Amino acid sequence: MKINAAHGSAYVENVNGYGWYLHFIKVDDVYRNQGIGTRLMKNIIKRCSGSPIYLLVTSELDGDIKRLYKFYEKFGFEKCEGNHIGYNYNMIF
Numbered sequence: 001m002k003i004n005a006a007h008g009s010a011y012v013e014n015v016n017g018y019g020w021y022l023h024f025i026k027v028d029d030v031y032r033n034q035g036i037g038t039r040l041m042k043n044i045i046k047r048c049s050g051s052p053i054y055l056l057v058t059s060e061l062d063g064d065i066k067r068l069y070k071f072y073e074k075f076g077f078e079k080c081e082g083n084h085i086g087y088n089y090n091m092i093f
Helices: 036-047 065-073
Strands: 002-005 008-015 019-027 052-056 084-088
Touching: 002 036, 008 036, 019 036, 036 065
Parallel strands: 019 052
Antiparallel strands: 002 008, 008 019, 052 084
16 A cells, blocks of 8 residues: 655555554655654554554665654654564554
8 A cells, every 4th residue: 555645655565364564654854853754664564453554664765764763763663673664553553
C-alpha cells in the first residue's frame, strides 16, 4: 500500500500471517524536519492498526542510523534481533 503526502511518500506491504512490512518513508530533502515523515508514520500506524509493523533500519541512503532509530522509537518501535525494529499497535495504548 503506497501512502502519499505533499513532498513525501511511504510504502507498506501486508505479509499474510505476520503483519506489515514498512519498505520506506521518503521525504523530499528540502522539506525534511517539517513534520511530513511524522504525518506519514501516523497514517501508517492508523491504517495498519491491530497488526505488527516491521522494518529494517539502514543508513545506506545518506541516513544517520541514530536519528532513524530515534524517529521510529518515538512512535513505539522497539529494537528486535539484529537491526530489525518491530512495532505492535497495541503497545501504544
